[in-house]
Amino acid sequence: MISFLDFEKPIAELEARIVELRATADGSDLDIEAEIQKLEKKSAGMLAATYARLSPWQKTQVARHPQRPHFVDYIRLAFTDFVPLGGDRLYGEDAAIIGGLAKLDGRKVMVIGHEKGHDTASRIKHNFGMAKPEGYRKAIRLMEMASKFGLPVVTLVDTAGAFPGVEAEERGQAEAIARSTEACLALKVPMVAAIVGEGGSGGAVAIASANKVLMLEHAVYSVISPEGASSILWRTPDKAADAATAMKVTAQDLLDLAVIDGIVPEPTGGAHRDPARTARALADALGRELAGLEGVAPADILRQREERFLAIGAL
Secondary structure: OOOOOHHHHHHHHHHHHHHHHHHHHOOOOOOOHHHHHHHHHHHHHHHHHHHHOOOHHHHHHHHOOOOOOOHHHHHHHHOEEEEEOOOOOOOOOOOOEEEEEEEEOOEEEEEEEEOOOOOHHHHHHOHHHOOOHHHHHHHHHHHHHHHHHOOOEEEEEEEOOOOOOHHHHHOOHHHHHHHHHHHHHHOOOOEEEEEEEEEEHHHHHOOOOOOEEEEEOOOEEEOOOHHHHHHHHHOOHHHHHHHHHHHOOEHHHHHHOOOOOEEEOOOOOOHHHOHHHHHHHHHHHHHHHHHHHOOOOHHHHHHHHHHHHHOOOOO
């Protein structure tokens, strides 16, 4: 059962009508299949039209959809032979960032990403995808391991931001984020990042400073959440929709600004409607980018990554 967002209310009502008609026809002599097919066609058309003109705030809602696939889903659907590697060797294990060895269409990679969880228990376990310092230090450890063994790094970004709690600050949250960003930029192996949901603030950049940065079609990427920006600029979170538009958080805006390098299409209605198809499209896009970086000398990998980020804002 798909959970409908507020702006999908007309579609939800039509889908409910289709379900009612099917229930009415079940076990009866009524032949209303033609009417059902007509409504299904209308529903599909409404869905396509709605998602073709989403506002930045609506895209933010889609990126946060509770049924949107997360890291563990992509590991299951797009990667094989995943071997998780835990701990930062300094403090402990952070479940908000998961990483390990895997294969992407037969290519050995180190994959790292945020995991938000799907239900109350898993969301609490993974801290809603908001990592603490040990999560970023684990990411650093895995990136350094990948560099040592010549493995390309793939990261899947999906976080509202790094965890802002007192304990995270006590353990050096800002330093850990900075060190993780530095580790990305210093990698001598190819690195490709994909924003698959929310890309929030330094918590996202810390594992997204890659040679190539991709975004799913309805993902968002920004220095702060729309609600946070609204609270700062207008002293109220009620202007979040205006903030989302002003900040240009969408994949389409960020591609125009050369902040990202490509957009991965999602099924009509968002990734949550067909996670397997989304995962396949993501795997194909990641594979193409990694193939394009194969055989590039380490010095050129470093230079390309440096030039990429220095060029942002220079248009």
